[in-house]
Amino acid sequence: MIAFLVTAGAAFLMYLILTAGSGTIGFWSLSELVMGVLLAILTGLIARNFLCRSKSFRLLDPRRLLLLLVYVPGPFFVELTKANLDVAYRVITMKIRPGIVRVHSGLKTDLGIFMLANSITLTPGTLSVGIDEETNDLFIHNINIGEGDEKREVIESTELFGLVNLPAWIRRIAE
Amino acid sequence: MTAVEILIYACLAIGVVFNTLGVIGLLRFPDLYTRMHATTKATTFGSIFTSLAVIVFGLSMFFSQNDSQYLTLAIHAFLAAACLAFTNAVSAHAIARAAHRSGIKPMLAVVDRLEEAKL
Amino acid sequence: MIDAWILTVLCLTVLMALSTVRLVLGPTAPDRAIALDTVNTLTIAAMILLGVVFKEVIFVDVAIVYGLLSFVSTLYIAKYIGGEL
Numbered sequence: 001m002i003a004f005l006v007t008a009g010a011a012f013l014m015y016l017i018l019t020a021g022s023g024t025i026g027f028w029s030l031s032e033l034v035m036g037v038l039l040a041i042l043t044g045l046i047a048r049n050f051l052c053r054s055k056s057f058r059l060l061d062p063r064r065l066l067l068l069l070v071y072v073p074g075p076f077f078v079e080l081t082k083a084n085l086d087v088a089y090r091v092i093t094m095k096i097r098p099g100i101v102r103v104h105s106g107l108k109t110d111l112g113i114f115m116l117a118n119s120i121t122l123t124p125g126t127l128s129v130g131i132d133e134e135t136n137d138l139f140i141h142n143i144n145i146g147e148g149d150e151k152r153e154v155i156e157s158t159e160l161f162g163l164v165n166l167p168a169w170i171r172r173i174a175e
Numbered sequence: 176m177t178a179v180e181i182l183i184y185a186c187l188a189i190g191v192v193f194n195t196l197g198v199i200g201l202l203r204f205p206d207l208y209t210r211m212h213a214t215t216k217a218t219t220f221g222s223i224f225t226s227l228a229v230i231v232f233g234l235s236m237f238f239s240q241n242d243s244q245y246l247t248l249a250i251h252a253f254l255a256a257a258c259l260a261f262t263n264a265v266s267a268h269a270i271a272r273a274a275h276r277s278g279i280k281p282m283l284a285v286v287d288r289l290e291e292a293k294l
Numbered sequence: 295m296i297d298a299w300i301l302t303v304l305c306l307t308v309l310m311a312l313s314t315v316r317l318v319l320g321p322t323a324p325d326r327a328i329a330l331d332t333v334n335t336l337t338i339a340a341m342i343l344l345g346v347v348f349k350e351v352i353f354v355d356v357a358i359v360y361g362l363l364s365f366v367s368t369l370y371i372a373k374y375i376g377g378e379l
Contacts, residue, residue, distance in 0.1 A: 018355075020250055021243035084193055084220040087213055091200040098209055098281055102288040118264040122219065127212055129271045139288060141208045141271065141281065153288075187298055191305045194336060198309045201316050201332060207324050210316075214332045222339035225302065229342050229354075244351065251354040252342050258358055259338055262365035266331060269369050273376030274324035 003052035006060070008044030010051065012036055054110065058174070067173050075164035076119060082163065083124040090125075090143060099145045100129060103138045104154045106167065112174035113138070116157065119166055126160055179235045186228035193221035206282035207274055215267040219260055226256035299347045306340040327371050334364040 015036040016028065023029025059065065090096055103120075107113055113136055117128040120140060130139035140160070157167045200213020233249030236242065281287060310333050317329040338357045345353035373379045 017250060017254065021247040027243070027246075080216075080220060083216050087200065087216050088193070088196050091196050091203065091213060091217075094203070096204075096209060096283070098206075098283055100281060100287045117268060118261075121264045121267050122216060122260070125212070127208060127215070127271055128268050129208070129275055141212075143209055143212050184298060187302045190339070191302055194306065194309055194339070198312050198332065201313055201329065207322065207328070210325065211328055214328050214335075218332055218335045222335055225306075225339045226342050229346055232346060247351050248345060248354060251351060251358065252345070255338060255342055255354055255358045255361060258361045258365075259335060262361060263331070263335060266365055266368040266372065267328075269372035270324055270327050270331070270375070273372040273374075273378075274322075276376040276378075277324070279322055279324060 002057060003048040004044045006057065007048045007051045008040045011043040011047075012040035015039060056109070058109075059111070064173050067169070071169050071173060075166060075169055076122075078164055079119075079123040079161060079166060083122060086124045095144070097144050098141065100139055100141050101145065101152075102132075102154050103140050103157050103160065105136055105138055105157050107136060107171065107175065109175055112170055115170045115174055116167060119170065120157075120160065123161060123166070179231065183228045183231055186224050186231065190221045190223075190225035190228065193217045193224065195221075197221060207279055208271065208281045211267055211271060215263055219263045222259055223256050226252050226259075230256075299343050303340050303343050303347065306336050306343075310336045310340075323375055327368065327375065330371075331364075331368055334361070334368075338364075 015032075019032045019036070020027045022032050025033065059068075105113060105116055107116060113131065117131065117138060120126050120128045120138065125143045127141045127143075128138050129141050131137070132139070137154070138157070142160075158165055161167075194217065197213050197217030200217060201210050204210045204213055229252040230249045233245045233252065236245040237249065313329050313332045313336070317326055317333070320326040320329055338361045341353050341357035341360065345351060345357070370379070
């Protein structure tokens, strides 16, 4: 039941965003609102088992959603900018020292691992290649491994990020 | 030229520069994984900035002319950019994992822990 | 004002042609897959800009749908390459 409500609510929100500016009730016209409610109920009936696979609804907490809205344009965007300057430097100079290392994430939930893997892919010099599903360790292709790091068995995830501690943010949002 | 126009030109220029760097990296880097570094990061960032130019244009036209068509343009451009950033990261991870499973080794690599782990 | 948008779209088109070089050369299948992914990303960026050039919001809607469909196709190509299909 709660999965149905969450899915239908998300679908209705998406419909409202896509049709903003169509009429006079707020930004919407009456026909768009009625159609949106009908389509949201239909979507919720069909897709409730796809959107909410695990039975935890941690992200419904408004404080976590607010943190997520701060996280994406704030710390994440800072690291994204730094990553692109780094890639620009490597494209021009071709100074690379690549390798695949094992990174200890310290996160327990699937959502946390998912967010960390995606954040790693878009942050400086790193690209997530694989996941060890028993220990939740990530395998990271690093374009420029520091001297001596290739001999270490496991690297902590906080060492990958220079300016902002992204794993701590993800732990606050997802766990 | 107003401040908004300068902002739009700057966003377009940054977008084109980073897209160009991404494509140059795609052509220049020696192996698959390093090419993916160039394409996923640089083209995502460049496309976000060209979309940002469209969002700034739409919002400025909406506030100066009060035509709701421009608000729709800005919102839809924002949604497209969000989709792009999210889907690029996921598909990059999918292709990297598939390539490693199919037996493509990273060239010039100093260490390969995934090969040792044998998942 | 419009000229800058058209110039940007032209630049993106040239970049698409350049990534096609990797699509043809690419020694392995994943190389071709990421070249295709790059072309898709640039197409979406160009479509958003064309929405401003022609003053039609429908271009941006098409860009959203194109992006989601190309995401699904890339995932399936990845599954095929990894031998999980």
